[in-house]
Structure formats: C-alpha cells, structure tokens
Amino acid sequence: MTQPESPPNLRIVWDVGRLSEWAGLLAECGQSSLTQAFGYNQAMLTVEGWRPRLGIIELEDRAIGLVVMSERRLFRLVRIARLHRGPLLRPEARRPAVFAMVMKHIRQEYPSGPLNWTAVVPEWPAGDEGAAMMRWAGFRRDRAPGYRTxxxxxxxxxxxxxxxxxxxxxxxxxxxxxxxxxxxxxxxxxxxxxxxxxxxxxxxxxxxxxxxxxxxxxxxxxxxxxxxxxxxxxxxxxxxxxxxxxxxxxxxxxxxxxxxxxxxxxxxxxxxxxxxxxxxxxxxxxxxxxxxxxxxxxxxxxxxxxxxxxxxxxxxxxxxxx
The missing domain is CATH 3.40.630.30 (Gcn5-related N-acetyltransferase (GNAT))
Known part of the structure; x- marks a missing residue:
C-alpha cells in the first residue's frame, strides 16, 4: 500500500500512564478488550510472569487511546513481547491512518530480530486494507489463527x-x-x-x-x-x-x-x-x-x-x- 497520510504529532508515550488514566482511557475507548485492562495484566504478571508495559497514544498532545504490550525475558538476552487485542482507540480516532501509524510506532519500539521476538493480534477487523496496513507498518503474517468474537x-x-x-x-x-x-x-x-x-x-x-x-x-x-x-x-x-x-x-x-x-x-x-x-x-x-x-x-x-x-x-x- 502507499504510505497513509501521517496524522500530525501522533506518538506513543511509554511507561508514564497512571492507573487512573489507564482506567479512564479504557472506558473512553468503548469496545475495549479484557486483555488490555489493568486487572487482567496484573494477574498475568503474577501468574505467568508477563510484565505489562502501558503506552498512551497521543494525537496532537491529546490522549486518544492506549496499548498494553506484555514482555518477558529469555536468558536475560531475548525480549519476548506480545500484543493481544490492542491497540484500543477512542471511537473518533478509529481511522485506518491512525491505526497504521500506531502499528508503525509499535514496530519501531519492538523491532524484529534475533534478540526481539514479537507476536501481535491487533484489535482491527480482518480484510485486505488492514493486512496492507500491517505490512506497511513492518509486520509479517503469522501462521497462528486469528480471533473471532x-x-x-x-x-x-x-x-x-x-x-x-x-x-x-x-x-x-x-x-x-x-x-x-x-x-x-x-x-x-x-x-x-x-x-x-x-x-x-x-x-x-x-x-x-x-x-x-x-x-x-x-x-x-x-x-x-x-x-x-x-x-x-x-x-x-x-x-x-x-x-x-x-x-x-x-x-x-x-x-x-x-x-x-x-x-x-x-x-x-x-x-x-x-x-x-x-x-x-x-x-x-x-x-x-x-x-x-x-x-x-x-x-x-x-x-x-x-x-x-x-x-x-x-x-x-x-x-x-x-
């Protein structure tokens, strides 16, 4: 696909969000997923050792959504990261160009390589347009099945x-x-x-x-x-x-x-x-x-x-x- 029109001043601010901001943004996103909620991620940290990393998505310095990456370390060298059913965007921000740029920022933060293993199941509908945006952002399709609900x-x-x-x-x-x-x-x-x-x-x-x-x-x-x-x-x-x-x-x-x-x-x-x-x-x-x-x-x-x-x-x- 051709490069989507870049939304001005879109960024992901990592590791700064407070719990109250997390909860507020989750509510504002409406159709939120359980896997992006604080309680779920705290449970995953305690039980399975997946450490949550919160990113606040900002557009022109206004919070428009959130993304929670789950991380683990293998032999202290390899960073394993996964994203399940995120990012979450407020309804007015749920546009293809915004989604594509958010995924581009995630790819930049979590590059592919021998010491970085990343798996994502984004919260975006199936279709050719979405697949093209994922490839443009730098991701490759995995063999694992998607998700239906x-x-x-x-x-x-x-x-x-x-x-x-x-x-x-x-x-x-x-x-x-x-x-x-x-x-x-x-x-x-x-x-x-x-x-x-x-x-x-x-x-x-x-x-x-x-x-x-x-x-x-x-x-x-x-x-x-x-x-x-x-x-x-x-x-x-x-x-x-x-x-x-x-x-x-x-x-x-x-x-x-x-x-x-x-x-x-x-x-x-x-x-x-x-x-x-x-x-x-x-x-x-x-x-x-x-x-x-x-x-x-x-x-x-x-x-x-x-x-x-x-x-x-x-x-x-x-x-x-x-």
Missing part, C-alpha cells in the same frame, strides 16, 4: 435486545423462565467463585478444551472485584446449583469468561437464563458492550451457535502477525 450492543433497549434474539434462543429463554430456577447474583465472586472453578476445572479436564487456569481467574478476581468488575451468576434447581457463569468488566465493556452447566442445567436451559440476566445486570452497571468471547465454529460448534443466538455482531480480527 461477537459483540452485543447493550445501548439498545431491553425490548430491542430481546427482539434481536434468535427464535430458538428466545424459546429456550422462555423455557428456562418456566423451569422453576432460582438465580443468585454474586457481585464480587467471594461466595460463588470457588464453587464455579471446581466445576469448571472438572469440566475442562473431562472435555479437553482450553481456557484460563483457575489460578489466573482467582488473581483476576482479586485485582478486579474492588472496581465492581466481577459478575458471577448461578442458577439453582430445588436448591442445587445446576449452572454458573463468570463475566468480567473492563471500562464500558464486559467479557463472558467462563461458564458451566450440568445435565439438569442443560435440560432446563439455565445458561440462556444466566446470560440474559447478565445482559440486564451489565446494562444496570452502565456497560455499553458485551464481548461474548472467542468463537470456535470448527471445534465448538454448539457453543458458537449458542453465542450467535444472542443476536450480536460477529467480528473477525485481522489475525496474528510478527
């Missing part, structure tokens, strides 16, 4: 959200409402998280799917509950828990993190009821966007179909680059 716009009214549900999904929600389920909401995870993690770990081991470790989830809960970013909801049938979900907030957005149902929970469509209750809770919190998490249509078609039934917008990111 569904965004649910919570700024719509509850009636509009309900009308957007797939008919099968709406029928299942109505069935759950008639099943005599009792819903419990835990807004800091203190009471219900140990129970949910026990079920989640057993289910993950039995079915062999990938997901965050229990230790990482616990550390995220520790770092995020004081900010009101923990939402754990479970359903009980005749006093016995049959399903549960964990949703993590970040700025004006939230992400569906983990969920579990037993046979009775699946029979009563408890998961539909829990996700719908989560939508209501997030709207009451003032969240604008609900990220339903990664889609795996080839390996998890049932889960993918379930998430699609909520009626959000399916998005595929630009993919993995190095």
């Amino acid at each position: 569904i965004w649910l716009d919570l700024r719509r009214t509850e009636a509009e959200l309900r009308a957007g549900l797939a008919q099968k999904w709406r029928n299942a929600l109505n069935q759950a409402a008639r099943a005599g389920l009792v819903v419990e909401v835990d807004r800091d995870g203190r009471q219900q998280l140990p129970w949910l993690l026990e079920q989640y770990q057993a289910d993950k081991a039995a079915k062999g799917y990938h997901g965050p470790s229990a230790k990482l989830v616990i550390r995220m809960r520790t770092g995020m509950y004081k900010d009101g970013d923990i939402l754990l909801i479970r359903a009980l049938k005749d006093g016995v828990p049959v399903a549960g979900i964990l949703v993590l907030g970040h700025g004006r957005a939230a992400t569906y993190q983990i969920g579990w149902s037993d046979a009775l929970g699946r029979q009563t469509r408890a998961h539909n009821l829990l996700l719908w209750r989560a939508v209501q809770e997030l709207r009451d919190q003032g969240r604008h966007w609900f990220d339903l998490g990664g889609l795996l249509p080839d390996t998890a078609p049932g889960v993918t179909a379930f998430k699609r039934g909520l009626g959000g917008e399916e998005v595929e990111l630009i993919g993995a680059w190095r």
